[in-house]
Amino acid sequence: xxxxxxxxxxxxxxxxxxxxxxxxxxxxxxxxxxxxxxxxxxxxxxxxxxxxxxxxxxxxxxxxxxxxxxxxxxxxxxxxxxxxxxxxxxxxxxxxxxxxxxxxxxxxxxxxxxxxxxxxxxxxxxxxxxxxxxxxxxxx
Amino acid sequence: xxxxxxxxxxxxxxxxxxxxxxxxxxxxxxxxxxxxxxxxxxxxxxxxxxxxxxxxxxxxxxxxxxxxxxxxxxxxxxxxxxxxxxxxxxxxxxxxxxxxxxxxxxxxxxxxxxxxxxxxxxxxxxxxxxxxxxxxxxxx
Amino acid sequence: xxxxxxxxxxxxxxxxxxxxxxxxxxxxxxxxxxxxxxxxxxxxxxxxxxxxxxxxxxxxxxxxxxxxxxxxxxxxxxxxxxxxxxxxxxxxxxxxxxxxxxxxxxxxxxxxxxxxxxxxxxxxxxxxxxxxxxxxxxxx
Amino acid sequence: xxxxxxxxxxxxxxxxxxxxxxxxxxxxxxxxxxxxxxxxxxxxxxxxxxxxxxxxxxxxxxxxxxxxxxxxxxxxxxxxxxxxxxxxxxxxxxxxxxxxxxxxxxxxxxxxxxxxxxxxxxxxxxxxxxxxxxxxxxxx
Numbered sequence: 001x002x003x004x005x006x007x008x009x010x011x012x013x014x015x016x017x018x019x020x021x022x023x024x025x026x027x028x029x030x031x032x033x034x035x036x037x038x039x040x041x042x043x044x045x046x047x048x049x050x051x052x053x054x055x056x057x058x059x060x061x062x063x064x065x066x067x068x069x070x071x072x073x074x075x076x077x078x079x080x081x082x083x084x085x086x087x088x089x090x091x092x093x094x095x096x097x098x099x100x101x102x103x104x105x106x107x108x109x110x111x112x113x114x115x116x117x118x119x120x121x122x123x124x125x126x127x128x129x130x131x132x133x134x135x136x137x138x139x140x
Numbered sequence: 141x142x143x144x145x146x147x148x149x150x151x152x153x154x155x156x157x158x159x160x161x162x163x164x165x166x167x168x169x170x171x172x173x174x175x176x177x178x179x180x181x182x183x184x185x186x187x188x189x190x191x192x193x194x195x196x197x198x199x200x201x202x203x204x205x206x207x208x209x210x211x212x213x214x215x216x217x218x219x220x221x222x223x224x225x226x227x228x229x230x231x232x233x234x235x236x237x238x239x240x241x242x243x244x245x246x247x248x249x250x251x252x253x254x255x256x257x258x259x260x261x262x263x264x265x266x267x268x269x270x271x272x273x274x275x276x277x278x279x280x
Numbered sequence: 281x282x283x284x285x286x287x288x289x290x291x292x293x294x295x296x297x298x299x300x301x302x303x304x305x306x307x308x309x310x311x312x313x314x315x316x317x318x319x320x321x322x323x324x325x326x327x328x329x330x331x332x333x334x335x336x337x338x339x340x341x342x343x344x345x346x347x348x349x350x351x352x353x354x355x356x357x358x359x360x361x362x363x364x365x366x367x368x369x370x371x372x373x374x375x376x377x378x379x380x381x382x383x384x385x386x387x388x389x390x391x392x393x394x395x396x397x398x399x400x401x402x403x404x405x406x407x408x409x410x411x412x413x414x415x416x417x418x419x420x
Numbered sequence: 421x422x423x424x425x426x427x428x429x430x431x432x433x434x435x436x437x438x439x440x441x442x443x444x445x446x447x448x449x450x451x452x453x454x455x456x457x458x459x460x461x462x463x464x465x466x467x468x469x470x471x472x473x474x475x476x477x478x479x480x481x482x483x484x485x486x487x488x489x490x491x492x493x494x495x496x497x498x499x500x501x502x503x504x505x506x507x508x509x510x511x512x513x514x515x516x517x518x519x520x521x522x523x524x525x526x527x528x529x530x531x532x533x534x535x536x537x538x539x540x541x542x543x544x545x546x547x548x549x550x551x552x553x554x555x556x557x558x559x560x
Contacts, residue, residue, distance in 0.1 A: 017193065018183075019193070021161065021195065043158075053157065053159070054202050054220075054221045054224070055161065055195060055198055055199035055202055058195055058198040058199070058202075058224065059195035059198075062194050062195055062198075080194075080228065080231075081194045081228050082227065082228050082530065082552070083225070083226065083227050083228070083367075083503050083552065084194070084198065084224075084225070084226050085223070085224070085225040085226075085365040085410065085505060086223065086224050086225075087222065087223050087363075087384070087385075087392050087410055087412065088220065088221055088222050088223070089384055089385040089392060090385065091220075104367070104369055104396075104405055104408050105367075105369040105370065105405075109529060109554075110502065110554070112367050112369060112408070114394070114408065116384075124385075125384055125385075128384050128392070128394060128410065130365065130367055130408065130410060132367065132502070132503065134529075134530070222390065222412070223363050223412065223507075225365060225505040225550065227524070227525075227532050227550055227552065229524055229525040229532060230525065244507070244509055244536075244545055244548050245507075245509040245510065245545075249389060249414075250362065250414070252507050252509060252548070254534070254548065256524075264525075265524055265525075268524050268532070268534065268550065270505065270507055270548065270550060272362070272363065272507065274389075274390070297473065298463075299473070301441065301475065323438075333437065333439070334482050334500075334501045334504070335441065335475060335478055335479035335482055338475055338478040338479075338482075338504065339475035339478075342474050342475055342478075360474075360508065360511075361474045361508055362507065362508050363505070363506065363507050363508070364474070364478065364504075364505070364506050365503070365504070365505040365506075366503065366504050366505075367502065367503050368500065368501055368502050368503070371500075
């Protein structure tokens with residue numbers, strides 16, 4: 001069972017990341033080893049061609065992984081990304097993007113997850129990422 | 141020789157990416173198969189622990205590669221990132237981050253570069269990325 | 281529907297890769313946008329600690345992707361890997377490793393897949409890879 | 421200063437990896453945070469088109485990183501790869517491939533390096549990899 005609800009995770013995210021970019025992310029669903037987040041479509045994320053920018057999708061992938069991980073280990077703010085690999089697959093639609101993160105490994109020191117991202121209402125993924133977090137040795 | 145100067149590239153970047161995040165990036169130096177960009181230290185990029193956020197560094201890496209590539213091929217707005225892999229190595233200092241991109245390959249369809257990122261005044265890299273761009277078949 | 285059967289793909293693999301390492305791979309199942317291959321447990325793949333070596337798992341991931349791709353596009357020998365990213369998650373058991381590749385994108389020029397690898401009889405993945413292939417412009 | 425010489429590292433490699441594939445690798449040079457290894461050109465590594473196979477280059481990248489790391493920390497056999505990302509840039513020549521690994525980070529728990537690979541006698545890289553190793557908590 002997750003240790004934190006979607007609401008708690010979203011609140012934690014906003015309080016620790018005061019930038020406006022993270023405000024565009026909503027935490028929708030948290031389950032064991034899983035989190036689903038939503039990136040609100042916003043003209044600020046646009047790049048040439050009217051599509052959501054790569055950096056916005058990378059932030060989404062990183063955040064989905066962070067939420068899936070904290071859901072399992074609790075509010076460990078100092079867990080940090082050590083590696084992120086992303087493949088951009090298709091031009092996103094002019095719509096919200098949903099990121100689904102599945103944890104592949106939850107070790108004592110490292111956690112690894114994969115994140116598949118979809119434009120809302122479209123079955124084909126727009127991007128896919130794998131993300132590794134390092135977990136600090138001493139937890140609260 | 142690069143086809144665009146640092147000033148032209150920065151102007152192109154700002155006109156095509158209207159979000160505020162990209163405004164934090166300055167294009168400092170462009171040479172053959174190389175670009176150097178600077179991410180201004182800004183409290184909006186902070187995450188718990190007072191460090192620059194991962195997404196800000198990913199945006200920096202992607203932008204450094206985009207500038208190095210457009211420096212070589214000219215203002216091809218629709219060149220798009222297909223893969224980005226980043227390793228976060230050290231906690232960045234509370235300072236600007238400099239990203240240096242070296243193109244490893246400039247093919248007709250794909251370009252690959254590596255980006256090393258340093259906190260200003262520190263010799264040890266804070267992050268390292270490899271980035272692949274797909275180049276559209278028809279250029280102006 | 282796949283254009284080649286598991287038997288045809290395995291035959292193609294062996295005839296094009298004459299090294300002994302690839303002989304340890306069996307093609308078990310091919311479906312639309314999917315292939316499952318098996319790496320036979322073999323003392324030659326061992327590394328310190330009695331586990332299957334990283335390079336053997338990388339070869340498995342690359343081969344699973346190659347089989348999934350050729351299953352869809354037919355025997356295009358010159359399709360080549362452009363990027364492979366692998367996370368090693370757990371020490372493999374002293375058993376065969378099964379690699380399941382799901383294609384995430386099958387474009388005209390690039391194909392991307394993800395490969396999850398399991399020790400036979402174990403539900404937890406030992407490794408996970410994403411692989412990109414470049415498809416030559418002119419096909420037979 | 422490295423703790424092990426090129427000769428000691430090569431001997432360690434061969435004694436711990438009894439497979440024939442690793443025998444094709446020679447350790448040529450070890451310096452602080454650096455190792456250079458050579459993959460002997462061998463028909464067993466060929467793939468369609470007469471080029472060295474991707475898996476052989478991945479083994480080379482992984483081995484170059486392992487040698488650079490052990491050069492710094494000594495013969496810690498149980499250091500293991502956690503992530504490897506490789507970009508294949510050009511078709512290798514029918515010649516030896518030289519891999520040069522530079523350590524980007526040498527932490528207590530994780531080490532990260534980048535490996536650039538060249539066909540002997542050619543200045544353009546054929547492949548580039550970044551590799552992360554996990555270092556066991558208790559060392560001898």
